[in-house]
Amino acid sequence: IAVSYLAFGKKTSALSAVGCGVVVVGYVVATGGEVNVSLQGLFFGCLSSLFVALNAIFVKQSLAVVDDNQWVLMFYNNVNAAIILPLIIYATEVEALVDAADAMASSSFFTMLLIVGSFGFLINIASFLQIKVTSPLTHNVSGTFKACVQTVIAALIFQNPTTPFFWLGFFLSMLGTSIYSYARFTEL
Structure with a gap:
């Protein structure tokens, strides 16, 4: 919310902010009750969320530069990756290759590689389109919902040890995303 406000000057409604707050509380509750939690992991998780939010904001700003055409933005993104990725590989991964x-x-x-690349391309287009049609904040909230569902599915499939705090955090995050979705729906 703060990053969106700083980037666009756009205020978030009170109910949307409450929904986001409930999501954050759910995250804190879930990680506070984890069996194996580290401060380093918590720090990098929060840092990752910040960079995901910044990426969504940069995508929204970049879409404005290319006349809201996600295909043109995807082209520039792929050209950029084709130039930068070999440099990163050369600097860090030659021995592993x-x-x-x-x-x-x-x-x-x-x-x-072809399958994963195709899905990555489709996910990127879907993300650009979602940010274009909604907002960076909505994109991040829906991403949080998806991550929560994926985490629960993985915990069930791989039989990871969970605590009541994990489940409470999950349900709070789901409640928060539902509140946010309802708030955005009523604002339309």
Whole structure:
């Protein structure tokens, strides 16, 4: 909310802010009751959320520059990645690439690479479109909802140890996203 206000000067309604607050409380409750929690992990989780919010804001600002055309923005994004990614690989991953050369030569590697790349492309387009049609804040709240559902599914499938605080935090986050969604719906 604060980052959106600083970037766009756009105020968030009280009910939307309450929804976001409930989501944050849910996150705190869930992590406070974790079996294996570290301050470093908590710090990087919060830092990650900040950068996700900043990315959504930069996408919204960049869409304005390309006449709200998510396809043009995707093109620029891919050109940028094609230039920067090899430099990052060269600076950090050359040894790992040499070690994995045999595995990367297999057809199954390229098949998986093609599948993952295609899904990444589609998710990127969907994200750009969602930010274009709604707002960076709405994009982040829906991303939080998705992450909560994924976390619960993973905990159930892999039988991760959970606590009552985990489940309370999950339900608070779901409640917060529902409040936010209702608030945004009534504002239309």
